Amino acid sequence: MATETIIQGAILALTFITFWAIKYLSQRGLTKFRNKHRATLQTQRQLIQASRLLARARTTPKKSQSQSLAKTALSEADDVISISPEDAAGHIVRALALDLLGHHTSALKSFDTALTYPRLKSLSMGERADALVKRAEMKLAVNRRRRIDSAIEDLEEAVRLAAGTDTARLFRLLGECYEFKGLNEKAHWAFNEALKVQPSSATARDRT
Structure with a gap:
């Protein structure tokens, strides 16, 4: 019991x-x-x-x-x-x-x-691409000659991420970077891509 x-x-x-x-x-x-x-x-x-x-x-x-x-x-x-x-x-x-x-x-x-x-995980692919483009712009503004390679890496990564929301701006900037490095064929390709996205852009130029 x-x-x-x-x-x-x-x-x-x-x-x-x-x-x-x-x-x-x-x-x-x-x-x-x-x-x-x-x-x-x-x-x-x-x-x-x-x-x-x-x-x-x-x-x-x-x-x-x-x-x-x-x-x-x-x-x-x-x-x-x-x-x-x-x-x-x-x-x-x-x-x-x-x-x-x-x-x-x-x-x-x-x-x-x-x-x-x-x-980085909190960003969508488009947001990440936009951030990479803006960081590249800042790098170029601070020291274009010293940071050009790093800026190109950011921009190329942004392209792989579908370029975010302002694709024409991205390709124009990438083209300018390639042109600065003397990579004329790549610059020509990038400017052409900018033209495809935004044909009426006055600053997206066909470089030969």
Whole structure:
């Protein structure tokens, strides 16, 4: 009789512990999901805000106001990175803001961070291609002669990724890089590809 009582008590205790554990873990999982969801919504809002600020900064003729907007965008991007450091978008926006502020070397470092694993996985192929093109442009602006080979690597990788959203721009830039290196046949091919995508472009020229 005593043995049965002990067994029944143990079963009740085990049932209670199991019920409590399931409830506790479920609550923790729900709380974690809610917190992650809130963080995602917050970062999305801040990324949108930062992008709008950058767009305004680029179109504002007054330099002091443009710089102020870019600094605010940079602050928003830093907040996003602090919340979601593995999301490439925050690092890309940070790079664009730094570039607008004239901090080109720091901007390149932010692009390098965005385009390395595990952050790279958060980008679609088109987004990755666009980021590679922009990084190539920055490399050429900082030091064309020293960074030309690295820029070509970025642009060729962008071509392999289906070129993103502005294919004509990509091929024009690649053609200019090939031309700078004296690779005339490759330059001719790249400019022709730009013409195929955007025949009316005044800057996409047929080079022979």
